Structure formats: structure tokens, C-alpha cells
Amino acid sequence: MNILVLGGGGREHALVWAIRQNPRCDRIHCAPGNAGIAAIAECHDLDICNGQQVVEFCSRHGINLVIIGPEAPLAAGVADRLRLADTPVFGPGRDAARLETSKAFTKAICDAAGIPTARYAVFREAELAHTYVRERGVPIVVKDDGLAAGKGVTVARTLAEARDAIDAIFQLSATSSGVPIGDSDRTAVIEDHLDGVEASLFVLADGRDVLPFGTAQDYKRAYDGDLGPNTGGMGAISPAPALTESIVARVLDEIIHPTLAELEHRQIRFQGVLYAGLMICKNGPHLLEYNVRFGDPECQALMIRLGGQALDAILACANGELQETGLNWADDHALTVVMATKGYPGSFSKGSVIRDLEDIAQSSRLQVFHAGTTPSPDGTLATGGRVLAVTAREDIASAARNSAYRAVRDIDWADGFYRTDIGRQP
Ligand code: AMP
Ligand code: GLY
Numbered sequence: 001m002n003i004l005v006l007g008g009g010g011r012e013h014a015l016v017w018a019i020r021q022n023p024r025c026d027r028i029h030c031a032p033g034n035a036g037i038a039a040i041a042e043c044h045d046l047d048i049c050n051g052q053q054v055v056e057f058c059s060r061h062g063i064n065l066v067i068i069g070p071e072a073p074l075a076a077g078v079a080d081r082l083r084l085a086d087t088p089v090f091g092p093g094r095d096a097a098r099l100e101t102s103k104a105f106t107k108a109i110c111d112a113a114g115i116p117t118a119r120y121a122v123f124r125e126a127e128l129a130h131t132y133v134r135e136r137g138v139p140i141v142v143k144d145d146g147l148a149a150g151k152g153v154t155v156a157r158t159l160a161e162a163r164d165a166i167d168a169i170f171q172l173s174a175t176s177s178g179v180p181i182g183d184s185d186r187t188a189v190i191e192d193h194l195d196g197v198e199a200s201l202f203v204l205a206d207g208r209d210v211l212p213f214g215t216a217q218d219y220k221r222a223y224d225g226d227l228g229p230n231t232g233g234m235g236a237i238s239p240a241p242a243l244t245e246s247i248v249a250r251v252l253d254e255i256i257h258p259t260l261a262e263l264e265h266r267q268i269r270f271q272g273v274l275y276a277g278l279m280i281c282k283n284g285p286h287l288l289e290y291n292v293r294f295g296d297p298e299c300q301a302l303m304i305r306l307g308g309q310a311l312d313a314i315l316a317c318a319n320g321e322l323q324e325t326g327l328n329w330a331d332d333h334a335l336t337v338v339m340a341t342k343g344y345p346g347s348f349s350k351g352s353v354i355r356d357l358e359d360i361a362q363s364s365r366l367q368v369f370h371a372g373t374t375p376s377p378d379g380t381l382a383t384g385g386r387v388l389a390v391t392a393r394e395d396i397a398s399a400a401r402n403s404a405y406r407a408v409r410d411i412d413w414a415d416g417f418y419r420t421d422i423g424r425q426p
Contacts, residue, residue, distance in 0.1 A: 001024055001025060001026055001064040001065060002026060002027045002028075002029070002061060002062050002063050002064050002065075003019060003025055003027070003028045003029070003063065003064065003065045003066075003067065003311075004028075004029045004030070004031070004054075004057065004058060004061070004063045004065070004066045004067070005019075005028065005029070005030045005031075005041070005066075005067045005069060006030075006031055006046075006048040006054070006066065006067070006068045006069055006070070006073055006078070007030075007031075007032075007048070007068070007069025007070045008030070008031075008032040008033050008034045008037065009034070009069065009070070009296050009371045009372075009386075010296055010297055010299075010300055010338070010369040010370065010371035010386065010388070010389035011069050011070075011293075011294050011295075011296035011297070011299040011300065012030060012033070012034075012037060012069040013034065013036045013037050013300075013369040013370050013371070013389075014299050014300040014302075014303035014304070014367070014369050014389070014391070015067060015069065015294075015299065015303060015310070016028055016030055016037050016040060016041045017040060017303065017367060017369070018303040018304075018306060018307055018308060018310045018311070019067075019308065019310055019311035019314070020040060020041070020308075021307050021308035022308035022309070022310075022311035022312065023308075024311060024312075024315070025311060027042070027061075028040075028041040028042070029041060029042045029043075029044060029057075029061060029063070030042070030043050030044070031043065031044045031045070031046035031048055031057070032044070032045060032046065032048070034370045034371065034372070034373050034374075035370050035373040035374055035375040035380055036368070036369060036370025036373060037370065038375070044057070048070075048072070048073045048078070049072050049073050049076040049078065050076075050078075051076070051077060051078045051080070051081025051082070052081065054066070054073075054078055054081065054082065055081055055082060055085045055087070058082070058085070058087050059085075063087060064087075064088065065087075065088050065089070065090065065314075065315055065318055066082055066087060066088070066089045066090065066091075067089075067090045067091070067314060068089065068090065068091030068272070068293070069293060069294070070293060071097065071100055071101070071291065071292065071293050073091070074091050074092060074093075074094070074097040074100075074272075074292055074293065075094065075097050075100075075101045076094070077093065077094035078091075079091040079092060079093050079094075079097075079271075079272070080093040080094055088315070088318040088319055089271075089318055090271075090272055090273075090314045090315075090317055090318045091271075091272040091273075091292070091293070092269075092270050092271055092272040092292050093268075093269070093271075095268045096263060096268050096269065096270040096271075096272075096292065097292045099259075099263075099270075099274070099290040099291075099292055100289075100290055100291045100292045100293070102145060103143055103145050103189045103289065104122050104145050104187060104189055106287075106289065106290055107120050107122070107189060109259055109262050109263070110259075110287060112262050112265075113258035113259060113261065113262040114258065115254065115255050115258050115259060115287055116254060116255065116284060116285065116286045116287065117286055117287045117288075118141070118191040118192045118193070118194050118279075118286060118288075119191065119192045120189055120190060120191040120192070121189075121190055122145070122187060122188070122189055122190075123166075123187070123188045123189075123190065124186070124187055124188075125170075126166055126167065126169075126170040126188075129142075129166045129170075129188050129190060130163060130166060132190060133156075133159065133162045133163070133166065133190060134159065136190075136192070137159075138156055138157055138158055138159055138161075138162060138193075139155060139156060139157050139193035140156050140162055140190060140191070140192065140193055141153065141154070141155050141156070141190070141191040141192070141193055142154045142156055142162055142165035142166055142169070142188060142189075142190055143188065143189040143190070143191065144168075144169045144186070144187075144188065145186075145187035145188065145189050152169075153230070155193065166188055166190075169186050169187075169188045170186055170188070171186070194279040194281055194286055194288070195279075195281060195282075196279040196280045196281035196282070196286070197242040197279070197280045198217065198242075198277070198278065198279055198280075198288070199215060199216070199217050199240035199241075199242040199243045199278050199280060200215065200216050200217065200218065200240065200275060200276065200277055200278065200295060200298060201214075201215050201240075201243060201248060201251050201256070201275075201276045201278060202214050202215070202216070202273055202274070202275050202276075202294065202295075202298070202302065203252070203256055203273070203274050203276075204272070204273055204274075204313055204314070204316075204317040204322060205260055205270045205271065205272070205273075205274055205317070205322075206271050206316070206317045206318075206319075206320045206321070206322040207264075207269040207270065207271050207320060208320065208322070208323070209322040209323045210252070210256060210257070210260065210322070211313060211316075211317070211322050211325055211326075211327070212248065212252065213273060213302065213313065213327070214238055214239065214302045214305065214306070214329070215238060215239045215240040215243040215248065216236050216237065216238040216239070216240055216295065216298035216301055216302060217236065217237050217238075217240040217241070217242070218233045218235070218236040218295060218297065218298050219233065219234045219235040219236065219419060219421075219422055220233060220234070221234070222234060222340075222344070222345060222419075223419065224419050224420055224421045225421065229345055229346070230345070231340070231344065231345045231385075231386070232296060232345075232385075232386060233295065233296060233297050233298070233338065233386075234337075234338045234340065234386075234418070234419045234422070235297065235335070235336055235337050235338055235418075235419055235422030235423070236295070236297045236298045236300070236301045236335070236336045236422075237301060237333065237334070237335050237336075237397065237400075237422065237423045238298065238301035238302055238305060238333070238334045238335075239333070242280045243278075243280070247280060247285055250284060250285055251276065251278060251285045254284070254285065255276060255278075255285065255287050256274065256276065259274075259290070260274075270292075271317065271318070271320070272292060272293070272317065273292070273293060273294055273317075274290060274291075274292065275290065275291040275292070275293065275294065275295055275298075276290060277289040277290070277291070296371075296386075296389075297336040297338055297369075297386075297389045297391075298336075300334075300336045300367075300369050300389045300391045301334035301335065301336045301391060302334070304334045304364075304365075304367055304391050304392070304393045305329070305330065305332055305334050305393055306327065306329075307364065309327060309328060312325060313325050313327060331395070332393055332394065332395055332400075333393070333394060333395070333396060333397040333399075333400045334391060334392065334393040334400055335391070335392055335397070335400040335401050335404050335422060335423045336369075336389050336390065336391040336404065336422070337389070337390045337391075337404050337405065337408050337418050337419070337422050338371075338386050338388070338389050338390075338418060338419075339386075339387055339388040339389075339390065339408065339411065339413065339416045339417070339418045340385055340386045340387060340416065340417060340418065341372075341382050341384070341385055341387055341415055341416060341417075342415055342416065342417050344385035344386065345385060348385060349415070350381075350382065350383045350384075351381050351382070351383065352381065352382050352413065352414065352415035352416075353376075353378050353379045353380070353381060353382075353413075354373070354379060354380045354381070354382055354387070354388070354411060354412070354413040354416070355379055355411075355412035355413065356410060356411055356412045357379070357380050357388075357411060359410065360407050360410055360411065364393075365392060365393050365394065365403070366390075366391070366392045366393075366403055366404070366407060367390075367391050368388055368389075368390050368391075368407065368411075369388065369389040369390075369391060370387075370388060370389075371384055371386045371387055371388065371389060372384015372385060372386060372387045373387060373388070382413065382415060382416065387413075387416060388411070388416075390404050390407050390408050390411070391404065392404035392407070397423060398423075400423070401422070401423040401424070404422075405420075
């Protein structure tokens with residue numbers, strides 16, 4: 001079969017790497033791809049948020065399955081457009097993607113279905129938000145509705161921090177007399193702070209059945225010891241130690257199934273991967289947020305564990321045949337270390353050369369997935385914030401960590417940095 005993967009990050013490199021190991025995969029295309037993906041798939045220049053362009057590409061290349069990596073094409077309704085054209089697609093439609101694009105929507109689903117989540121209130125005016133925060137006290141969490149990937153979330157430890165976060169959402173300049181400038185239809189979601197251990201559960205859903213697709217824990221802060229600014233993710237481990245079998249069973253019962261039932265009640269079909277960001281609290285698991293795509297770099301850790309069988313499950317999901325599908329999980333552990341350009345997640349320069357990449361011996365147990373890279377005659381150039389995701393799999397977690405860090409240290413890249421504490425117990 002011919003497969004098209006949309007996206008060009010480490011997540012998509014890992015997806016392409018895994019599914020091409022499956023003998024059902026004949027040709028694999030990717031748009032836009034990156035230097036690492038170009039070595040194992042045909043890359044194309046395509047506007048991946050333009051449904052019409054994607055549909056035309058599929059008919060020109062005889063595509064039998066489209067896998068949508070990032071959230072932007074999902075939010076733009078590309079999956080809906082492909083389904084109208086009868087092309088099997090892995091990824092939910094625009095309505096179901098609201099689970100990621102609107103925190104207020106997700107909270108409303110939680111209310112309707114009785115899903116455990118932090119107590120919250122939604123505000124469209126700064127003044128009311130300020131009053132609420134003064135009443136509830138700190139710590140408190142201020143979220144800008146509609147922003148993805150952890151950006152726009154402030155865990156405020158002081159009232160001043162909470163005030164600044166609210167003002168930033170409503171774009172009140174410090175010198176103004178409280179009159180909003182710019183976009184006035186902004187929304188803030190303000191939540192109670194939950195204490196616990198964070199972890200993520202991935203499930204495939206096809207509109208009828210659900211297949212658990214693994215657990216992971218990611219490391220969002222830029223620097224060791226969970227310090228520094230939030231990033232897209234600086235590393236991940238899978239499985240997540242906090243998500244024991246019995247906790248996963250509770251998450252499925254108390255969070256995942258009620259969510260999908262509530263969507264169905266609203267006549268919204270979810271077909272793709274649902275990524276639940278969870279806080280495992282003393283009194284049980286709580287939902288922090290949903291994403292409607294794989295996490296990056298969590299996907300890299302999942303894919304090195306699953307290999308080619310990932311394609312069977314993804315295809316069954318796209319075809320509504322999950323009921324007949326299972327996965328063989330080995331009793332193993334994967335760990336990903338992200339190497340990023342110095343300065344990320346702030347401003348950084350592009351074009352530094354990464355040396356010795358070719359000398360890393362890659363195998364089914366060790367892969368260097370590319371994110372922001374471009375090939376050049378001088379070697380591989382770093383052209384993004386997050387640049388490489390070095391991913392290892394071993395029978396025990398400490399061996400996976402040693403293996404990944406050994407490879408990281410062998411990569412000669414003066415302009416890069418990475419966290420040294422991925423997978424280390426706090
Ligand atoms: P989100 O994008 O909603 O997952 O938020 C980004 C990060 O903020 C999460 O990964 C948590 O670390 C933190 N966070 C979000 N909501 C809460 C909450 N209610 N209590 C504690 N931490 C939170
Ligand atoms: N690693 C977090 C995310 O992909 O949203």
C-alpha cells in the first residue's frame with residue numbers, strides 16, 4: 001500500500017521509520033519531511049493544511065492511507081476533507097480536534113460526563129478573572145484558551161504571577177488604564193492547581209472501539225531539574241512508571257470512555273489517537289488536557305517499542321476495524337533525549353553543523369530521529385529549535401538511558417544542548 005505522512009518533525013520521522021518496517025507498506029511519502037525522513041521516504045512540498053491539495057496529491061499518487069502528525073492540519077479539517085474523498089485517514093475531524101484546540105470545550109465535556117479534572121472557571125474579561133483568582137488564592141493555573149502544546153499555561157505561585165498571566169491573555173499593557181488593546185475576544189481558563197505525578201496515556205479510537213496504545217512521561221522544561229521555560233518536550237520515557245495497569249484501567253473507565261461517549265452523544269466521531277495528559281493525584285487520576293495527535297517526543301519512544309506493528313493498528317483505526325486488532329508489547333523501556341539549538345525555546349540561530357552523526361550505529365534498539373535538520377555538503381545542518389531525538393530501547397530503563405546518552409555524547413554539535421536527567425528518578 002501507499003502511505004502519506006503529514007508533518008516534518010521527530011514524531012513523523014519515528015512514524016515513518018516504524019511503519020516502513022511493515023511488509024504491507026510499499027511506498028511511503030511524507031510532506032514536508034526533513035533530512036532524516038528524506039533518507040527513508042519520498043518527501044514533497046505540499047501545503048499540509050490545505051485539504052484540497054492533500055486530496056489531489058492522494059489521487060495522483062494512489063495513496064491508501066494518510067497519517068496526520070501535527071495538530072494544525074487536524075484543526076484545519078484536513079481529515080474531514082479526506083474522508084469526504086473516501087481516503088482512509090488516521091486523525092480526527094475538525095469537530096473532534098476541539099478537544100485540543102479549545103480547553104473550554106474539553107472542560108465542558110468533562111462537566112457533562114463527570115470526568116475528574118481540576119475545578120475551573122472560564123473568563124472573557126480580565127477584571128472578573130482577577131477577582132476570581134484573589135478569592136481562590138494561589139497556587140492557581142492560568143491558561144490561554146485555544147493555544148496548544150503547553151504554551152500559554154502559567155502555574156502561578158503568587159498573586160502577582162497570576163495577575164501578569166491574566167493581563168498577558170487579555171493583552172493589557174502595563175501602562176494602560178485597564179483598557180484592552182488588540183484582540184478583545186480572548187478567553188482565559190483558570191484552574192485549581194493539582195498536586196501529583198504527570199503522565200500521558202495514548203489510545204487509538206475508531207468511533208466504536210478503543211485500543212490502548214502505550215504510556216509515556218515527557219519532560220517539558222528546558223533545563224535539568226525541571227527548571228527553565230516550558231518547551232514542546234526535551235525528552236520522554238515509555239512506559240510511564242506512574243501509569244500502572246490498575247491506574248490505566250481507571251483512566252480508561254473514568255476518563256477515556258466517558259469522553260468518547262459524550263462526543264458520540266454530541267454526534268462527534270473521534271477517529272485517531274487521543275493523548276490524555278494526566279495528573280495522578282492521591283485520590284486518583286485527573287485529566288489535565290487532551291491532544292488529538294501523538295506527543296513529540298513521546299511518539300519516538302512509543303514507535304521504537306512498537307516497530308512495524310504500529311502500522312497494523314493505525315490502519316485498523318483509520319478503517320474502523322480496531323475491534324479485531326491487538327498489540328504485542330515487549331516488556332521493555334524506551335527513552336528519548338532531545339538535542340536542541342542553544343537558545344531554544346527562545347530565539348536561536350540556524351545553520352550550525354552537526355558532526356559525527358553518520359558514525360552512530362543505528363539499529364532497532366537505537367535511532368537518531370531528526371526534527372529540525374537540513375542536509376548540506378558540509379554535513380547535517382541544524383535548522384530548528386528541537387533538532388534531534390536520540391531514542392533507545394532496552395529491557396531495563398537504566399540500560400535504555402545509558403544507551404541513549406552514550407549516543408548523545410558521540411554527536412559533535414557545539415551549538416546544541418540537552419537535558420542530562422531524562423529518565424532519572426526525581
Ligand atoms: P496543559 O497544556 O493544560 O497540559 O498544561 C501544561 C502544563 O502545565 C502541564 O503539563 C502541567 O505541568 C501544568 N498544569 C496544567 N494544568 C495544571 C493543573 N491544574 N495543576 C497543576 N499543573 C497543571
Ligand atoms: N510533548 C508534548 C506534546 O507533544 O504536546
